[in-house]
Amino acid sequence: MKKLYSIFKQGIIFDNPLLMLMIGLCSAIAVTTNVSNGIGMGLAMTFVLLFSEIIISLFRKLIPSMIRIPIFIIVIAAFTTMVDLVMKAYFPDLSKSMGVFIPLIVVNCIIMGRVEAFASKQNLASVIADALGMGLGYTWVLIAIAAVRELLGNGTLAGIQIMPASYQPILFFILPPGGFFVFSLFISLNIWFKKRMEASARNRELVAKKEAA
Amino acid sequence: MMELGKIFLLALLTNNIVIMRFLALCSYIGMTSDVGQSIGMGFAVTFVTVLATAATWPIYHYILVPLNLTFLQILIFILVIASLVQLVEFYLKKNVPGLYSAMGIYLPLITTNCAILAVTFENISFKYNFIQSIAYSVGVSLGYLLAMVLLAGIRERMKTSPVPKFLQGTPILFMATALIGIAFMGFSGLIK
Numbered sequence: 001m002k003k004l005y006s007i008f009k010q011g012i013i014f015d016n017p018l019l020m021l022m023i024g025l026c027s028a029i030a031v032t033t034n035v036s037n038g039i040g041m042g043l044a045m046t047f048v049l050l051f052s053e054i055i056i057s058l059f060r061k062l063i064p065s066m067i068r069i070p071i072f073i074i075v076i077a078a079f080t081t082m083v084d085l086v087m088k089a090y091f092p093d094l095s096k097s098m099g100v101f102i103p104l105i106v107v108n109c110i111i112m113g114r115v116e117a118f119a120s121k122q123n124l125a126s127v128i129a130d131a132l133g134m135g136l137g138y139t140w141v142l143i144a145i146a147a148v149r150e151l152l153g154n155g156t157l158a159g160i161q162i163m164p165a166s167y168q169p170i171l172f173f174i175l176p177p178g179g180f181f182v183f184s185l186f187i188s189l190n191i192w193f194k195k196r197m198e199a200s201a202r203n204r205e206l207v208a209k210k211e212a213a
Numbered sequence: 214m215m216e217l218g219k220i221f222l223l224a225l226l227t228n229n230i231v232i233m234r235f236l237a238l239c240s241y242i243g244m245t246s247d248v249g250q251s252i253g254m255g256f257a258v259t260f261v262t263v264l265a266t267a268a269t270w271p272i273y274h275y276i277l278v279p280l281n282l283t284f285l286q287i288l289i290f291i292l293v294i295a296s297l298v299q300l301v302e303f304y305l306k307k308n309v310p311g312l313y314s315a316m317g318i319y320l321p322l323i324t325t326n327c328a329i330l331a332v333t334f335e336n337i338s339f340k341y342n343f344i345q346s347i348a349y350s351v352g353v354s355l356g357y358l359l360a361m362v363l364l365a366g367i368r369e370r371m372k373t374s375p376v377p378k379f380l381q382g383t384p385i386l387f388m389a390t391a392l393i394g395i396a397f398m399g400f401s402g403l404i405k
């Protein structure tokens with residue numbers, strides 16, 4: 001149980017796919033002009049990741065390693081098609097505003113990377129923990145970026161007016177350059193946070209050593 | 214002719230695939246550590262994008278639409294592109310070894326380049342005819358080349374310049390892209 005939790009935690013901060021591993025960036029910056037897009041994209045991505053990892057993990061002993069990549073692609077593409085069709089049927093507005101990025105989940109490096117590096121080797125329970133951790137790690141970063149951009153660029157959060165009416169929106173944050181700008185600061189913050197964590201871990205070790213001596 | 218020029222310029226500058234639409238960011242960050250490499254990657258992508266468009270457009274309109282299988286679009290397109298890249302690789306290796314050694318190492322990376330898949334999807338969803346699709350794909354992929362070369366040039370300068378401490382490493386690359394993006398916003402009034 002403890003092992004599963006540590007796998008789950010890994011994806012959320014330390015191996016966060018967007019901030020630390022720097023994969024799957026395209027969709028992350030593109031859809032984060034408002035919070036509801038961020039949530040939609042995060043959930044779609046988590047769904048595809050979870051089910052692809054489960055299928056691959058269940059069949060991992062049957063898949064010949066020579067042709068594993070095409071098999072992975074077909075599994076991922078099947079789930080992406082499902083998400084695309086469901087979105088088009090039940091959330092037409094969301095689907096329209098995200099446009100080509102839903103079908104592009106199929107080439108998102110996060111899914112291919114996790115399937116290749118993790119799901120093809122591990123058992124079902126740890127795979128589910130990994131998929132949920134990575135999916136949530138992806139989703140929270142999307143929501144955080146989207147919240148900053150939408151609040152500053154439009155004065156709203158998920159379409160609800162937050163800033164006072166006299167607030168003059170800074171259009172820059174909604175436009176493409178603003179996405180790069182906010183994302184750059186997010187990575188910078190995460191690197192700082194990671195360094196601090198490492199430093200405090202080192203300090204604790206030193207103290208423990210001193211006490212032992 | 215005017216129509217084609219408009220599609221081309223919109224794809225190249227106003228809606229630049231990397232800077233304005235955030236596609237293909239992985240290779241944009243990963244492959245721009247020197248100018249030569251980024252040019253190689255840019256041309257390889259251009260080549261494959263145009264080929265992929267020429268292959269997927271007829272498949273969609275002459276096979277998937279008559280058979281009512283358009284929901285298989287994602288699956289079919291990615292398989293077609295993956296196998297196309299493989300075929301190109303074999304062909305170049307055997308017949309044009311000079312070009313292969315220049316472009317070969319980039320080809321496997323291209324299969325999962327989202328720009329190419331995006332272009333083939335958009336040719337369908339924008340309802341372009343075949344010639345317009347080709348013009349669009351050339352515009353998009355040259356736009357990609359342009360963005361790659363711009364960032365690679367900036368990165369070469371960056372090696373010798375003082376970068377603020379909190380932006381060192383990857384953050385400065387995104388910051389530079391944001392600045393390039395502001396410059397590219399100026400193209401938005403170019404085409405009406």
